[in-house]
Amino acid sequence: MISSIGLFAAVGIFSLALSAIGGATAQGRTASAAFDAVARQPEAAGNVQSALILSLAFIESLTLFVFAMIFILAGRVTG
């Protein structure tokens, strides 16, 4: 018999892992595209760098939204 907390923990970890995979893939593609751009146009390195950091943060935040949602719902489940 699986408790509701156990089920929640399993689903939570799984969805967090899933979003981490997605985020990591997207960040990898972003970084690779940025490095390609810098290799082609080294003089634009500054602009590419700031755009890269912004993009990585946006992607990163999706994974962290999932993390935060798990915590919010954890309060509901355990409380």
Place this chain on the structure above:
Amino acid sequence: MAELFNVWETVWTVISFAIFLFLLTRLFYRPVMKMLEERRQTIESGLEEARKAREQAEALNREYQERLAAAQREAQAIIERAEQTAERFRQERLQAAQEEAERLLQQARERIQRERDDAIAALRQEAADLALLAAERIIRRRLDGEEQRRLAEEAIAEVGRVQ
């Protein structure tokens, strides 16, 4: 169970942050930004002054160069003029010397001529005297005869030819 989101914290944050921003602007940003702006202006005016000073120095340098070139040209002209004068003077002196030499030569020639003439005349005189002397002696020794007369005539003729 603690909540993940506490709305009072939001309220506190908005109020505190507004006050914090106000204080920090008064205490920090205004003096710092004013100082940075002043420093920027100081640097800019310093650069501007340096640029002006350099331009002035360049203009001065150009003027000096021009003056130097003019002075050099003038000096060159003076030297040329002096050389010309010297040349002319030399020519004049040379000519004068030549003329002097010519004149002296002429004088010498004339004198030589005169002296020669004098010498010839003197010689002739001497010859006539000698002839007379000889004639006298001969006449004294042999004052007789036809021959003596002939001799005398010959001597006279001789003298007459020489004359």
Place this chain on the structure above:
Amino acid sequence: MSTHEFALAASEHGSDALFYIGPAPVTSAVVGLWAVMAFILLLAWLVTRRLEMVPNSRLQNVLELAIEGLHSWTSRIMGPERAWRYLPIPATFFLFILISNYSGLIPILPHLPWYVPPTSHWGVTAGLAVFVFLFVQYTAVKETRGAYYKHLFDPPLLTPLMLPLGIIEELVRPFSLSLRLFANIFAGETALSVMIGIVAAIPFLLPLPIFVTALEMVAGFVQALIFTTLTAVYVGAASEHHH
């Protein structure tokens, strides 16, 4: 971690009131908020007390470098003139968030009962984001006399579609802005406390929390920069004059 510990970690998050001012509870995050603000004000006072045009204190050099760096960073977003005029907003957010994030990495501070890094609480980051939202509306009204809101009605035919979307976008901004910052810092601290728990059980895994701390140093800086950059983007859009 057992379910009990998981619940404990959530409750240790510390949103319980330390005391009340009137009806308003003051939590350890609010104390942290004030502590960080007081620390920054102290630094500012130390610097401006003897401000030199030719700086000879290291603190002034560092803060000047930060100011100039933030100015050149926001200049790329809204141009040097407006970046200079609005500099206090992004600069204050940056200093506050950076110092708050880094305060969580000092080993002692997070274990004081009355202090938590304010940016690790969603309530606080939401307050910051709400402040940004209010400031953007204020700028839009004051600077462009509401010309900023024209984009809500941009293709006149599509207004019924665009207006709700625009309003939703405007309202989602503080949500995502605050959640991104809070979730990053909170996740970092949770990861760090989990690592420390692991090291307490298995001491030879000591490099783990050190590695996470190094990672959080980078993340703390980047998150401060992200919040600052997005604030500059929003303020820049609200103060832009269309000719």
